[in-house]
Amino acid sequence: MTNRVELLLRDRYDSFTMSERMIANFLLENMSGVPFETAASIGARVGVSAMTVGRFLKSLGYHRLSALKQDLRDGLGDAPWLLASASGAGLDERLRAETAAIAEVYRLATTPEWQAVATLLAGANRVFIAGFQSERGLAMGLSSQLGYVRPGVRLVDTAAGTFAEVTSEAQDNDVVVLIDVRRYSQHLRKLAEHATGRGVPVVIVTDPYCPWARDVAPHVLTAEVSFGHFWDMNSALGSMLNLLVDDVVRLIGEPQVHARLARLSAAYEDFIGFQGRGGTTMPARSPGGRARTKPARKR
Known part of the structure; x- marks a missing residue:
């Protein structure tokens, strides 16, 4: 679901300066991770000062980051915030950040842009x-x-x-x-x-x-x-x-993918062979379907 923050950033994106675009890109692609961020941490990730982040937020109509977070919460629901509250004080911050990033990827997979890319790769x-x-x-x-x-x-x-x-x-x-x-x-x-x-x-x-x-x-x-x-x-x-x-x-x-995989698997077995049970190597098969064996060595 598109939220107010995303609509605002995309609508004004072309008018942003280079630094503002970097902040906007971070926000657009990390909606689920924003609950864990501060102006200073966003600035550190993007490569600008916390003051630059603050000025950018004010230009969007947010006097502080907490106001933007509230708009995000209204649009995204409680999932990211629930993750933060359930994590416990002992949970490593890096683990939380990495988990949030993967969650954001799954959210991205529901967007029209993602579907356009998947359609390109398939067709x-x-x-x-x-x-x-x-x-x-x-x-x-x-x-x-x-x-x-x-x-x-x-x-x-x-x-x-x-x-x-x-x-x-x-x-x-x-x-x-x-x-x-x-x-x-x-x-x-x-x-x-x-x-x-x-x-x-x-x-x-x-x-x-x-x-x-x-x-x-x-x-x-x-x-x-x-x-x-x-x-x-x-x-x-x-x-x-x-x-x-x-x-x-x-x-x-x-069905089409399974058919292709079956052909590739058969070719691999013909030319190389697969690892058998018990650690033995299954011999590659000859074109006629019989396993190829090495000729006996002369004594």
Whole structure:
């Protein structure tokens, strides 16, 4: 359900300064986590001062963060606040923040924007996926899972430097998925602009702090990564990608996906084989269906 805060932020988004966009992005993508925040903590996450957050809230008509929280509570219900009250004083703040971020991903999965992305991933002719820096692993995982449930999934070769899959192969009936978090690789923005300029649909998966993502891509999905650990945590992003694959399966149809998985499983068994019971390796089968055995060694 869209609430008053979300409507206000989206209605005025184009008029915001860069710093205000960063705060707005954080609020838009972390509605369920706002109950745990202060102006200072929001500023620390976004990279601005608490005073800047306060001035931004006043420009929206809120004299303090508690007034915005009340509007959110009216629109979102009690779930985030109940989580906070039930957590207990001994519960680690990072665990609460991470749990709230994953809960926010599940809320995001009910929105029209999410459904638009899932529909693209299910119906596009080809899906090109690229991840940058430490998010390359997320891109590999998404391409592997998505490749099991539908054909035409390609992991972009980011080492070659030409990004040929995006710059010369992708067409308007394909989709490009780019994954990165702050500090954002130059490749992310350049590839998004290049693909969008050629009419190729682009989906950016990132954190809530990227102030220009919505300027260069028609589809942006974000999840919180900053929970107070030394490194940013990708747990909410991983949950997001898993849910997307699950929705793609639903849109394609489970019977079709199961049929594809059966073919892939049979091919794997033919060429490699699966681990058998008791720790033994099941031998790969020959094209005729009989298990291949090694020839006896001559004595």
